[in-house]
Amino acid sequence: MRILGISAHYHDSAAALVVDGVPVCAVQEERLSRSKNDASFPLAAIGWCLEHGGLEPGDLDAVVFYEKPMLKFDRILTMALREFPASWASFPRAMKNSLGGKLWVKGLITSQLGVPGKRVLFSEHHQSHAAAAFLTAPTRRAAILTADGVGEWATLSLGRGSISESGDAKIELFRELRFPHSLGMLYSTFTAYLGFKVNEGEYKVMGLASYGSPAFEPLMRKIVRRAADGAPVLDLSYFEYHRGARRSFSDRLAAELGPPRDPDAAIDLATPEGKRYADIAASVQRVLEDILVDLARSLREETGLDDLCLGGGVALNGCANARILRESGFRNVYVPSAPGDAGCAMGAALAADRLHFKRPHVEAPDHPYWGPPIDGAQLTRIAREDGLELAETAGEAELLDRVSLELARGRIVGWMQGRTEFGPRALGNRSILAAPHSAAMRDRLNRGIKYREQFRPFAPAVPLSKADRFFELPPGGARLGRFMSGVFPVRPEWRDRLAAVTHVDGTARVQTVDPEAAPRFHALLEAYGARTGIPVLLNTSFNLAGEPIVNRAVEGYTTFRRSGIDVLVAGETVVEKPRTRELAPEAVA
Numbered sequence: 374m375r376i377l378g379i380s381a382h383y384h385d386s387a388a389a390l391v392v393d394g395v396p397v398c399a400v401q402e403e404r405l406s407r408s409k410n411d412a413s414f415p416l417a418a419i420g421w422c423l424e425h426g427g428l429e430p431g432d433l434d435a436v437v438f439y440e441k442p443m444l445k446f447d448r449i450l451t452m453a454l455r456e457f458p459a460s461w462a463s464f465p466r467a468m469k470n471s472l473g474g475k476l477w478v479k480g481l482i483t484s485q486l487g488v489p490g491k492r493v494l495f496s497e498h499h500q501s502h503a504a505a506a507f508l509t510a511p512t513r514r515a516a517i518l519t520a521d522g523v524g525e526w527a528t529l530s531l532g533r534g535s536i537s538e539s540g541d542a543k544i545e546l547f548r549e550l551r552f553p554h555s556l557g558m559l560y561s562t563f564t565a566y567l568g569f570k571v572n573e574g575e576y577k578v579m580g581l582a583s584y585g586s587p588a589f590e591p592l593m594r595k596i597v598r599r600a601a602d603g604a605p606v607l608d609l610s611y612f613e614y615h616r617g618a619r620r621s622f623s624d625r626l627a628a629e630l631g632p633p634r635d636p637d638a639a640i641d642l643a644t645p646e647g648k649r650y651a652d653i654a655a656s657v658q659r660v661l662e663d664i665l666v667d668l669a670r671s672l673r674e675e676t677g678l679d680d681l682c683l684g685g686g687v688a689l690n691g692c693a694n695a696r697i698l699r700e701s702g703f704r705n706v707y708v709p710s711a712p713g714d715a716g717c718a719m720g721a722a723l724a725a726d727r728l729h730f731k732r733p734h735v736e737a738p739d740h741p742y743w744g745p746p747i748d749g750a751q752l753t754r755i756a757r758e759d760g761l762e763l764a765e766t767a768g769e770a771e772l773l774d775r776v777s778l779e780l781a782r783g784r785i786v787g788w789m790q791g792r793t794e795f796g797p798r799a800l801g802n803r804s805i806l807a808a809p810h811s812a813a814m815r816d817r818l819n820r821g822i823k824y825r826e827q828f829r830p831f832a833p834a835v836p837l838s839k840a841d842r843f844f845e846l847p848p849g850g851a852r853l854g855r856f857m858s859g860v861f862p863v864r865p866e867w868r869d870r871l872a873a874v875t876h877v878d879g880t881a882r883v884q885t886v887d888p889e890a891a892p893r894f895h896a897l898l899e900a901y902g903a904r905t906g907i908p909v910l911l912n913t914s915f916n917l918a919g920e921p922i923v924n925r926a927v928e929g930y931t932t933f934r935r936s937g938i939d940v941l942v943a944g945e946t947v948v949e950k951p952r953t954r955e956l957a958p959e960a961v962a
């Protein structure tokens with residue numbers, strides 16, 4: 374049975390293909406269209422998935438959309454009526470922005486793909502999140518918690534999943550929080566207040582939080598109250614998003630917290646204003662974490678299960694995930710590589726396979742590499758045409774030897790291997806790698822390549838078996854680090870030698886690299902360790918600010934040419950910028 378899953382029209386469209394119950398491929402539209410967070414109907418992603426699977430649209434048994442457009446329409450209309458007349462001016466915009474082409478999705482799918490309407494299915498939004506989290510995790514019984522901005526009505530759901538001996542999968546979401554009460558919208562509202570782009574800048578709030586103290590917690594507790602069952606209840610007088618307004622927070626919030634940050638003004642943490650922003654970030658982060666830990670703890674008590682699957686965009690908050698693991702009583706916390714809406718394409722396809730067609734469960738391969746493969750020969754051709762010197766290394770051993778030496782010399786490496794990651798994080802297949810030892814390297818990356826704010830940390834990657842030596846991982850922490858989903862303390866004795874990847878509060882969003890899932894990246898870490906004594910590399914996504922992560926060798930090459938990256942690797946082809954040869958600094962470790 375061949376099932377195509379699609380997510381589209383809100384943020385970060387994607388397509389995924391599941392054949393006979395097993396994921397075959399998945400890719401976000403932005404990686405192919407090269408337009409960041411591309412939300413359009415993912416024709417390129419669908420086309421690539423079909424091509425990769427060797428299928429024509431007519432071969433598909435079902436095409437599954439990741440949410441139910443009519444329920445979403447119901448929510449937008451109801452909210453507009455409830456908030457009337459405050460909402461009257463914004464209703465047409467809300468319809469256009471939030472609903473976009475969704476109501477016409479069935480017609481769109483049938484006309485674009487030529488698939489008959491009876492083969493088009495719809496999965497509820499949080500069901501898609503839950504399926505993406507549970508049906509890809511290596512567990513047969515788990516509690517499920519999903520949280521995001523909003524889907525149709527639900528913004529958070531609690532439930533459980535099970536797979537019987539015979540492979541019958543069940544997902545039961547037994548409680549939900551409904552719009553406008555939403556942890557995702559709460560966090561996004563403060564993302565906007567702090568002058569960052571919603572749906573992109575949430576990482577910045579988390580990074581900034583480490584510089585502050587939760588001085589605004591009493592106000593936050595007023596803004597977010599707790600119902601008797603622990604569910605968060607927002608005081609809506611602090612918000613505007615539910616009215617479909619252009620600004621998500623109200624004048625009252627600005628009056629009580631002070632003026633919002635101008636997005637164009639730099640954050641200077643040495644000033645009282647900079648400190649206020651950091652304190653606000655720390656306060657909203659604290660409240661979010663406390664609520665999630667409480668909800669997870671009661672879910673653990675209610676279900677008695679050891680495993681928790683987390684889904685929805687809120688599951689990208691690695692600090693919250695780590696606290697859930699440490700404090701809720703669950704032994705394992707599983708977060709898929711794409712817990713956000715892009716991952717719903719995979720979730721919707723898997724949900725259709727197991728729950729709609731009731732086919733037996735098949736364990737999904739436990740890795741994030743579902744996108745297009747790299748073509749090293751393409752890099753060879755382009756670099757030759759451009760007159761650059763290049764080396765085709767003779768096999769993996771020589772490649773690893775060469776690249777680990779470049780890294781140890783302090784050079785910055787663009788590293789493209791295998792298939793593109795599915796999800797927002799580069800996990801060693803489309804990564805910029807560098808020595809993790811000095812703060813100077815962090816500053817060089819920020820200045821010359823990533824153009825990021827100084828308060829945003831870089832992440833380390835380490836072989837799974839050696840993670841404990843450098844990082845304080847609680848039981849289950851290594852698993853949470855598999856897709857970089859948890860933030861953990863760097864062991865104090867290593868912080869000076871891992872300065873480029875240690876955040877101001879002594880933590881790091883560590884990736885634990887499993888040799889079975891990422892053999893070449895793992896081997897590179899080991900080669901670097903053999904050379905320097907420290908098998909840890911700084912791993913940041915291979916893109917420039919504002920651009921999607923690179924996909925093909927040609928995009929890697931243009932990024933390399935426009936930035937401070939010294940060495941570019943695609944497959945076994947290595948290209949070096951001529952000027953960097955004379956500038957090689959001393960080995961760093």
Ligand SMILES: [Fe+2]
Nearest residue numbers: 521523524714
């Ligand atoms: Fe979502």
